[in-house]
Amino acid sequence: MEKNSHSGVSRRKFLQKLGVAGIGATSPLFISSCSGESSRKKMKVLTLDNKLIEVDATELKIAKASNDKSYLQQEGREGIKGKKFVMVIDLSKCRNERKCMKACQSAHQLKPEQHHINVLEMEDEISGISYFMPKPCQHCNNPPCVSVCPVDATFKRQDGIVLIDNERCIGCRFCIAACPYSARSFNWTDPRDADKYKDVVYNVELNVPQKKGTVTKCAFSADRVREGKLPYCVSACPNGVYYFGDANEDLVTNGTTKETVRLSKLLFDNSAYVLMPELGTKPSVYYLPVRTNNS
Amino acid sequence: MPKFIYIIFGLMTCFWSAFAQEWKAPEEEKENVSIRLFDNEIETEGGVLFMNSCKSCHGSPTQEDFSLMLPSPGDLASAKVQNQTDGELFYKIRAGKGAMPKFGDALDQNEIWSLIAYVRSFNESYKQPEPNLEGVVIPNITLNLSFDDNVDKLVVKTLDENGNPMPDVTVKAFVKGHFGNYLLGKSRCNELGIAYFDIDSKMPGDEEGNMDIIVKASKGFGSAKVTQKMRVVDAVSFKSAIEGRHLWSVSKRAPYWLIVTFLSSLIGIWGTIIYVIVGLPKIKKQS
Numbered sequence: 001m002e003k004n005s006h007s008g009v010s011r012r013k014f015l016q017k018l019g020v021a022g023i024g025a026t027s028p029l030f031i032s033s034c035s036g037e038s039s040r041k042k043m044k045v046l047t048l049d050n051k052l053i054e055v056d057a058t059e060l061k062i063a064k065a066s067n068d069k070s071y072l073q074q075e076g077r078e079g080i081k082g083k084k085f086v087m088v089i090d091l092s093k094c095r096n097e098r099k100c101m102k103a104c105q106s107a108h109q110l111k112p113e114q115h116h117i118n119v120l121e122m123e124d125e126i127s128g129i130s131y132f133m134p135k136p137c138q139h140c141n142n143p144p145c146v147s148v149c150p151v152d153a154t155f156k157r158q159d160g161i162v163l164i165d166n167e168r169c170i171g172c173r174f175c176i177a178a179c180p181y182s183a184r185s186f187n188w189t190d191p192r193d194a195d196k197y198k199d200v201v202y203n204v205e206l207n208v209p210q211k212k213g214t215v216t217k218c219a220f221s222a223d224r225v226r227e228g229k230l231p232y233c234v235s236a237c238p239n240g241v242y243y244f245g246d247a248n249e250d251l252v253t254n255g256t257t258k259e260t261v262r263l264s265k266l267l268f269d270n271s272a273y274v275l276m277p278e279l280g281t282k283p284s285v286y287y288l289p290v291r292t293n294n295s
Numbered sequence: 296m297p298k299f300i301y302i303i304f305g306l307m308t309c310f311w312s313a314f315a316q317e318w319k320a321p322e323e324e325k326e327n328v329s330i331r332l333f334d335n336e337i338e339t340e341g342g343v344l345f346m347n348s349c350k351s352c353h354g355s356p357t358q359e360d361f362s363l364m365l366p367s368p369g370d371l372a373s374a375k376v377q378n379q380t381d382g383e384l385f386y387k388i389r390a391g392k393g394a395m396p397k398f399g400d401a402l403d404q405n406e407i408w409s410l411i412a413y414v415r416s417f418n419e420s421y422k423q424p425e426p427n428l429e430g431v432v433i434p435n436i437t438l439n440l441s442f443d444d445n446v447d448k449l450v451v452k453t454l455d456e457n458g459n460p461m462p463d464v465t466v467k468a469f470v471k472g473h474f475g476n477y478l479l480g481k482s483r484c485n486e487l488g489i490a491y492f493d494i495d496s497k498m499p500g501d502e503e504g505n506m507d508i509i510v511k512a513s514k515g516f517g518s519a520k521v522t523q524k525m526r527v528v529d530a531v532s533f534k535s536a537i538e539g540r541h542l543w544s545v546s547k548r549a550p551y552w553l554i555v556t557f558l559s560s561l562i563g564i565w566g567t568i569i570y571v572i573v574g575l576p577k578i579k580k581q582s
Contacts, residue, residue: 082533146543158535246473248533253475257346260475
């Protein structure tokens, strides 16, 4: 519903920017043939209120469809009403296939050494068992990164997702220093395939195109979530590690099995925990501990 | 010693011949076809079942990541599987053999067909055979949903085209979620054509206590699906994640203590500076 309303706005904006949209003006060839200074040709065009009028062909300008994407910023800042997105990571299922990392890097225009999500190799000090721990941004409910940003480039939305707007980011890296989870990284060099993404309009929810000299971070795939699809990493996992969903619905869906379960039950039954709870950051990412034989 | 070798050799031959024996479906089942069209919905349904019931041995189709077993479960997108008829696949899923479980006990006919629809979605050249509908009775199922708030149960009534109760209908009820549907349960209607599903009263609905309930019913070749917004739980109010005043919020929504401390320090410092500057001429006058 949200999506439809935005697409409605965009269509209206598009038509407004187009001004008087010629019936035949959809063909660029036709416009170029009419845009000469010396042309005295009159053209019949259709106005927004469906009236057919005649204008001088020289006054016609090609509307840039790309301008129309300004709604991306607005909807990216606002978020989705009535939702509160959460992720649950089942550590006992992770086999270090790193498919989540690859899917994330290809979606967010990241180089292989840049991570929005990273799979770490862990070892439990007491039991001695080793396991793999995927670690995305924790999308804290009390985000220290947002507190320290001097230019409001990184922000939290009403649906709980913490995003970064690289058009505002000045590259001070205060947020990198403030994040206790090391979830952010800096674009020290030009991003991957910079030429290919040169003319792409910036989408704050996808954080693409990436920009040199700005900070980048996991976005909980806000663009996919808006469409009702699971995040890139969650759907790429072959081992059923990730659950993703809406805490307001108390439902989370497994990315591999597509099975939907109750969030509260899943967390309670598996003694879920969050990372560094003592810091009071209140993460939106929960971990289900590794199951050992003696536990 | 040679005797021992002979025994092992004999056993191996036995096993080998047992494994090598081709698994054939009975002729009468080979030509069975699905009466439902293999559309996106049935494929998705099959995909979910596949991930839960089949993937552990067969792996993901086209990925060739099946388990190492003897006989090999094989990749279901391979020609060996795809060259079989829908009826053969149906029989093998239903009846099972050896390590392949007998899924006929756990899944109903429609679920098995949805699995086949999912497996066929990996075969681009596959064309679904048209079913012969001659003499086939397709029951027309009508679903009537209501909620009994005394016992917190969803009541599904199944009726035939004449409005009479239809018994023995398999019914599944779901709550619609943002990313997937939560299964409330799977049940079979009683002789009065009624099936009950428990709904946890603590489950959150929307701000008016509504929930989108999806009910799917099937009997024989007939199936029906209903999506209905129902008032089944207490209304809840959702808090926005950025509601209230926080240190991390934008300056407009900064905590009052921060605004007061900041402004009073600012006024204090500038006030002192201005006081000193204003006082300077007075010092000069007195001297």
